[in-house]
Amino acid sequence: MRTFFSVIARSSPGGIMGTKGWGRKGLTWGWPGLRIVGGVIAVGRVGGLVLAVALSIPGAAQVVINEVAWGGTEASPYGEWIELYNASDEPVDVSGWALVWEGVTIPLGEESGGTFVLRSHVIEPHGFFLLERGRDDTVVGRQADIIYRGALSDRGETLRLLNPWGEVVSTANLGCEGGWWAGEAGASMERVSPAAPDDRFSWRTGIPGGFLDAAGAVIRGSPGEPNACWLSSPRILMSLPPGPLTGVISWAWQAQDPDTPAEDLVVSLNVSYDQGVTLQPVVEGLPASGSFDWDTSGWPPGEVLLVARAEDPDGFWGVAVLAAELGG
Ligand SMILES: [Ca+2]
Ligand SMILES: [Ca+2]
Structure with missing residues (x-):
């Protein structure tokens, strides 16, 4: 319900x-x-x-950038991952979409550019889509939907989710000067609600959840799961x-x-x-x-x-x- x-x-x-x-x-x-x-x-x-x-929430194709583990995991600062969330009641086929930031383009529907393993291009209604950087054991116990190349700078990036017409569907960290709205080394940046705007009030630092990183440490964040801050x-x-x-x-x-x-x-x-x-x-x-x-x-x-x-x-x-x- x-x-x-x-x-x-x-x-x-x-x-x-x-x-x-x-x-x-x-x-x-x-x-x-x-x-x-x-x-x-x-x-x-x-x-x-x-x-x-x-x-x-406009009915169709309401997909948001819901969580950004720009600080990697305890196992590795390169262990970055990103979560998308489909806030609509319909499945969304993200073929032709892309997730981009400075110098990086990750096509969501094809293996090209920063995308080198593509396992899914449909996000189920109220479902999550997990992108892991470099290898699938960045997050252990949750299969990546995409494995990608491309680093998120600790000095801050603005992530943009683009639909096939190049329209910006969602952003993360827009307007944050010289850093990130939340998160830290080993802990993700969670959006407090899929419907929250992208601003300084809308992001929280992840807390230990139910997944392990490549070295067996508990990931501070909720890859592929509802955000802890949303639930609490x-x-x-x-x-x-x-x-x-x-x-x-x-x-x-x-x-x-x-x-x-x-x-x-x-x-x-x-x-x-x-x-x-x-x-x-x-x-x-x-x-x-x-x-x-x-x-x-x-x-x-x-x-x-x-x-x-x-x-x-x-x-x-x-x-x-x-x-x-x-x-x-
Ligand atoms: Ca999450
Ligand atoms: Ca609470």
């Missing part, structure tokens, strides 16, 4: 837009007055505030009045978690004047849901990101983000 709920919110003034994902643990998302409708925008009204949640990270929605924010405003939020009781979640409300690079806390130590009367008069006016952040006791976290104008 699949259920839909918000994982990360990317917002427009006067509302929030969340994204849809799948869950294996039966979590359902609830917000009074909000109708969750797969594939469309659901709009509800909460205490007079307009709440909009974009739940759409809090989801949060928030709501603010529309228009420029002046005076005292009501900032409301609601967080849920796939595997942690709501009472164990801790929420903070934050402002960023630098596109999320740094967060300035407005208030911390909040419960999983509620509202806060925020006096904006003490904050410099300007374009900001408002970030509601929920964290569980294991350190998994999720955010809702709203681009807004502080009126001063």
Whole structure:
């Protein structure tokens, strides 16, 4: 059974837009007055505030770069691997597609360029596709769909998934200056949700999972499996009045978690004047849901990101983000 709920919110003034994902643990998302409708925008009204949640993953060919083990494995820094995920309800034939980054092209449907072993060119609905660099025992116990040549620099790369028309279907690490949004030597970079945008809030460092590397060490990551951060990270929605924010405003939020009781979640409300690079806390130590009367008069006016952040006791976290104008 699949259920839909918000994982990360990317917002427009006067509302929030969340994204849809799948869950294996039966979590359902609830917000009074909000109708969750797969594939469309659901709009509800909460205490007079307009709440909009974009739940759409465009139906066809929704394949994402879901995990990037740019730092290799414990066995070898060359033991890189990459995971794609088909978020749609249909199989996707990736013949003619390619995964590219600086100096590297990996065709997904033919043995050419960086691809020297091709075992599959169809990704099943809600299925995973694993690319291993160099050899199939980079990840032991999970057969690679593709074995490829090409290195990911520790100094950062932008990965792009291209369809047969050369259109960019998905990216990973776009906009990250001089490094990676997450991951480290021996640990992957996991997307927090297949539907999450590619930005600084959307990636987490992998944790030990169920697979071994070529030297028998546990891989920190989830090759060919749902991402650990997806299965464990809090989801949060928030709501603010529309228009420029002046005076005292009501900032409301609601967080849920796939595997942690709501009472164990801790929420903070934050402002960023630098596109999320740094967060300035407005208030911390909040419960999983509620509202806060925020006096904006003490904050410099300007374009900001408002970030509601929920964290569980294991350190998994999720955010809702709203681009807004502080009126001063
Ligand atoms: Ca994974
Ligand atoms: Ca959790």
